[in-house]
Amino acid sequence: MKKIVLVFLVIVIASFAAGTVFAASPAAQEPVTIRYYDWDMVDVSVINRFMEENPDIKIELFEIAANSDRTTQLDILAMSGDIDVMPLADGDQSIRSEQGMLANLDELIAKYNIDMEESFGIYNEWVKSGDSYYSIPYRTSKTAVYYNKRIFDQAGVEYPTSDWTLEDYKAKAAAISEWGKSNGGVFGTYSHTYANEWAILPAQVGKWYTEDGLSNIKDPAWVEGLKLRKELDSTGLQMSYSEIKASSTVINSSFLGEKEGMAMAGSWLVRDMKKTDKFPFDFEVGICSLPRWDESVEGIRGNYSVSALGIPETSKHKEEAFRFIIWLEMQNADAIAATGNVPCYLPAYNDELIETFVKGSTLTTEQAKFFFDTNVILTTNKVFGKEGASYVSIINEEVVPYFYDEVELEEVLDNIEKRVNELLKD
C-alpha cells in the first residue's frame, strides 16, 4: 500500500513539474494582453494585423463615449491598472504627466531607436514634460474656417481667402447674418464654448505668461479676444454662449445642419462629414485658413492641438504597450487618416494619405492639403507652461459670467490674474 501511495505521489509531483516547465516555455506562454481604450478607433482589421505580426501580444479594444466624462473614466482605469494604452486629448496629457500618471517613455524610445523629432516634429511639444517624453503624439486637430458655399452664394458674399483678416471675417459674418434674418435665422458664423475657444485667433499674437512667469491674461490680445466673442454674440452674428450651453448645441450638427454660414472647427469635423447617416448634408463645404488677427500677422494661419497615446504608470506591460503604439502610429497613418483624423506621424504625409483622409467627406484633396501643410503657421489656444491645465480651467470658470452678461471684463481679468498667480506662486 505504501509503495502504491509513493508511486502515485511521484507521478503527481512529476506531472506538476512537467506542467510548470511546459508553461514557462516561450512557445506555450500565453500572449500578453494589452487593454486599449479610445473613443475614435481605427478599423479592427488593423488591430488584427498587429496581433498576427506580434503573436506575443493580444490587444483588447474598449470603445468609450466621446463625452465630457471620458477623461474621468480613463483616469479611474489608469489609477486602478486596468488600462495599458490610454488616449489623451488636447493637452490632458500635461497634467497627467505632472501627476505621475503616465510612464516615462525615454528608455523605450531609445531602445527602439525612435527619432521623435523626425517622426513628430512640433507635435512633440504636447507630449513632453521637461525634457522627457510621457506619451506619443497620435492625432492632431487643425482648426480651420469651414464655410457653406450655398449660403455664401445666396447671401452674395465672396468666399474667404487665405490672406483674410479679422475685419474681413466679421464683415462676412455680418453680411450673412443680415441675409439670414429673413432666411431661416441663419447665423453668420459659429464659435463653440470649449475651454479657450475664444482664444483661437488672438493666440496668433498673445502670450499667456509674463517674463516673470506670471499670468499675462491682461495681454491686449486676450482682452480683445474676449471682447470679440462677446461682440459676435451680442450683435447676433453667432449663436450666443448661453444659448449654446442651454441647448447643448454642437458644431457638427449645427454647421452641417446649415444653421450658420461659417464655423471655426478642428479637422475632426472632416471625420463627422463622413458620417452622413448621423450628419446628412447636401451643400458644398469650403475650407479656409484662419483669418489673421491683424495686419501685423503674416502667413497662412492655423490653430492646432494634439491627442496622444500614453502608457499609465500602473501598466504591467509597458514595453508591449509601447510596441503597439509605435506600430499603430508609424505603420498605419493611413488607417488613422481613414477615420477622418490627421495623424501626427510626419513621414507618412503624402497625397495618398490626404486622399484617404478626405474620402467620403465631399472635400477635395486640394482643400484638405491645408491640414497637412507644414508651411501653415500654427499657434494654439491651449496654455503651455507651468500649471497650464489649471490656468485653462480657471479661465474657463471666470469667463462664463462675462459671456452671460453678468460681470464686467475688468473683474474677470482681475479674478483670473489673481487665481492663476496664486497657483503659480505656490
Place this chain on the structure above:
Amino acid sequence: MNLKSQSGQTVKKKKRSEILVNEERTAYAFLLPSLIGTLIFVMVPIFISLILGFTKWNPIKGLTDIEFVGLANFQRMVSDERVLTAIVNNIKYSIFYVPITIGLALLLAELLNKLVFGKIPLRTMIFMPYISSLASIAVVWMLLFYPSASGPINSILVNVFKIADPPKWFTSSKYAMTGIIAMSVWHDMGYYVVIILANMQGLSQEVYESAAMDGANKVQTFLKITIPMLKNTLFFCLTLATINSFKVFDQVNIITEGGPRFATTVLVQAIYHYAFKEFNFSYASAIAVVLFIMVFTVTYLQRRLEKKLSV
C-alpha cells in the same frame, strides 16, 4: 411550593430562551452578508476617506506616498472660494428644497387621500418623475428653461405676463440655483407623497369622526389631527430629504457643472472637481469630512427636535 411544577417551568423557560437565542442567531446569519457588504463597501471607505482628509496623497503613486499633513487641508478650505461658496449653496439649497418638497408632498398626499376616483393614475403620474432618469429630465428642463425669449417658459413670461427681460435661468448666476431646486422638488416629490400617503391611509378614522362630531373643519382637521398623527413619518421624510439635499450632485453636474462660476457649486461638486480634475484626493476627502460633519449635525439636531416634540 410545588417543586415539580417549578422545575417544569424552569425547563420551559430554558427552552424558550434557547429558542430565542437560536432565532437571534438565525436573524444575524441572514443579516451577515448585508452587514459584511456594508462594512467593506461603506464603512471602510468612509473610514479611509476620513483619514485621507488629514494627508497629502497621490493615488497614482500607491499607498507608499501618503504623507500626514494634519489640518493643512482644512486650513486651505478656509480661504478656498469654491468650497466656501459650495457650503453656502448647499445650505441655501437645503433651506428651500426640504420644506418645499415635504410641504408639497404632504398637500398632495392629503388631496390624493380624499380622492374617490383617479387616485391610482394620479399617484402614478406624481411618482413617475422620481423613477425617470435625472439626465433625461435635466436635458428637458434645460430646453424648457431656454435662456432666450424663444424658450417655452420665457415665451409665456414675455407674451402672457409681459415681462420684457425674462430670466436666463440656468445660464444666470441669479436664477440657476432656483431652477435646480425647482427641478429637484418636481423630481423627488413623488417619493415622499407615496411614503406620506401610505401612512396617512393607516391612520385611525375614529379620530376623524370624533373631530367631525366636535365641529372641526377640514383645515383644522388637517392641521390639528393629520399632521400630529403623521409626526413620525414627517420627521423621517424631513431627515431623508435633508440628507439627500446635502448630497445633491447629478442635476448640478449635468445642467450647470457648478457654474456660472461657482453659483451652483455644491460640496459634492467640489469633491468631484478636486478629486477628478485636479487629482487632489486628500483635499477632496477633507471636503467629504466637512460634508459628513454638516449632515451628521443637522440629522442629530432633527432627531433631538423629534424626541422633544414626542414628549
